[in-house]
Amino acid sequence: MLMDLSYILNELGEDRAAYFNAVAPPIIQSSNFACPTVEEFRYALQHESEVDFYTRGNNPTVDILEKKLAALEGTEHAIAFGSGIAAVSAAVLSQVKAGDHVVCVNKPYTWANALMKKFLPRFGVEVTMIDGTDAENYRLATKANTVFYYLESPNSFTFELQDIAAVAAIAKEKNICTIIDNSFASPLYQNPAAMGIDLIVHAATKYISGHSDVMGGIICGSRETINHIFEREYMTLGAVLSPHDAWLLIRGLRTLxxxxxxxxxxxxxxxxxxxxxxxxxxxxxxxxxxxxxxxxxxxxxxxxxxxxxxxxxxxxxxxxxxxxxxxxxxxxxxxxxxxxxxxxxxxxxxxxxxxxxxxxxxxxxxxxxxxxxxxxxxxxxxxxxxxxx
Structure with missing residues (x-):
């Protein structure tokens, strides 16, 4: 069910009664959260993706941002990172292992390009770069060991598009994951999940911030996939968004x-x-x-x-x-x-x-x-x- 945009930006995730009815949510600048009993501590250890236990995992201010961005993209869940390329890298790494193959659109963002061409091959992942203006090029480049398609629509700098729905349909035929960088269009003007894409990444540094004063990245997707990333790439690599930066991004969303x-x-x-x-x-x-x-x-x-x-x-x-x-x-x-x-x-x-x-x-x-x-x-x-x- 689609939510009203005004509700998402101004109310969703904001439990004002829990923080003195403040209009702006507080910055919960704490690295640690205490548990009053051993039983609650035990539960937190076993369900860290669900509770505020340690800010390297969850934080109340960051939680608000994630709920809003998931709703804007029409997905079940979202997870915030300290930069856009951190989000891209975690999404990509969550899908690959040595011996896998990836199909990526030509000329993506500079550091996504470096990830595909320089980083993944070091760990035995083969990457094929294709002209994404024809969706069939994804099909033609697919191998038996292809695990995901990477899109960036529009592309960086020269802004070629991929037919998102067509690429997603090919991927679903072959049971292949799809990842798209949606930073150019923002979640207001393009929603790839509605066209069949599995994971949507954003450099929140750009439109979501809107003030050139904070870095951030977001992955949006199903709750199952986001929890998978949380328990592995997110918690292991630690590229987390600080509570203060999350607060700045929430502020940016108000005027998006x-x-x-x-x-x-x-x-x-x-x-x-x-x-x-x-x-x-x-x-x-x-x-x-x-x-x-x-x-x-x-x-x-x-x-x-x-x-x-x-x-x-x-x-x-x-x-x-x-x-x-x-x-x-x-x-x-x-x-x-x-x-x-x-x-x-x-x-x-x-x-x-x-x-x-x-x-x-x-x-x-x-x-x-x-x-x-x-x-x-x-x-x-x-x-x-x-x-x-």
Whole structure:
């Protein structure tokens, strides 16, 4: 049964009577929780996934966050981590053993890519990277020992989509687990569990936080699978989210709908401006009508979000750098999802005449924050005029 969004964000998991009827939940900054009797201590030892016993396992503030995120994704349960890649890694490691095979979409997030290409092979896990724009490529890459499919829709940087429902259907035919990174769309604009995906991961550092001041990661899934991860990868590796950081993420969730609406509307206006500029050769954005996956984007996602990439018409490194350096209201930074607009230029990987990347060096990834659209458009305009020096 679907819950009302306002109920999830403002009430779910918040037992205000238990903490002096405070409107904002307290930060339970305790590493340890006492038991009054041996019998209760015994129960806690045997059922640590169910009770607050030791904050490396459960904590009341973190519990509130997990309940809200599970509800937002329409899953039975969720578990919070100290970073997005910690969540990705735990989800992946929960499914593999030596001798297994994995099928992963090409060009995932940098550290997910490193996990697949560098880390898993060290432990005897084979990984096949595929073009995820055709769901049948997952089927074609499947082997007898394939244990999970990894999706990231849209992909990082160039934002290709996978047909989530089609990939999930193939996986279910073959009894294969599916994992997706849903950070780009946020739980408001895309719900992969409803399309058949087993595990949904988020970098909560991004939209869920919304303020660029906290790191976090989330895995959402069935209670059985999340408890399995809790008892093994989560408790063993210890990449836990602190109570204070959980409190900051709860605070971020309060404004998630209004932030996402503002970001989506401003992004559309900025894209419309960039479409008219001769300095822009191409725009990578799923919701562009000319994008071959435009209809799939509308089918899978309820709205656009704030990331897109442009390819400048120039291939001159000084011109590209001049454009980036001339922007006054777009910060140059690696992450996204906060209140501030950002760029990430691939030309930053161009050093001493050498370029080490599989992406063109004239790509610039943009993230649109909460600023007024005209404010951002004027900044882009003046930066374009300075490109030629």
């Amino acid at each position: 709908p209004v932030r996402m609406e503002r970001i989506a509307a401003t992004t559309r206006q900025v894209i419309a401006f960039l479409e008219q500029r001769p300095e822009v050769a191409k725009i990578y954005w799923p919701f562009l009508p000319g994008n071959p996956q435009f209809e799939l984007a509308k089918k899978q996602m309820r709205n656009n979000t704030g990331q897109f990439t442009i390819q400048l018409a120039s291939e001159d490194v000084p011109e590209i750098e001049r454009f980036c350096d001339s922007l006054q209201h777009f910060l140059m930074a690696a992450s996204w999802g906060g209140h501030e607009s950002l760029i990430y230029p691939t030309v930053a990987s161009y050093r001493d005449g050498n370029y080490k990347s599989n992406l063109p060096y004239n790509l610039i990834r943009f993230y649109i924050g909460l600023e007024d659209p005209d404010y951002l458009i004027k900044d882009l305009e003046q930066a374009f005029t300075k490109m030629k020096g």
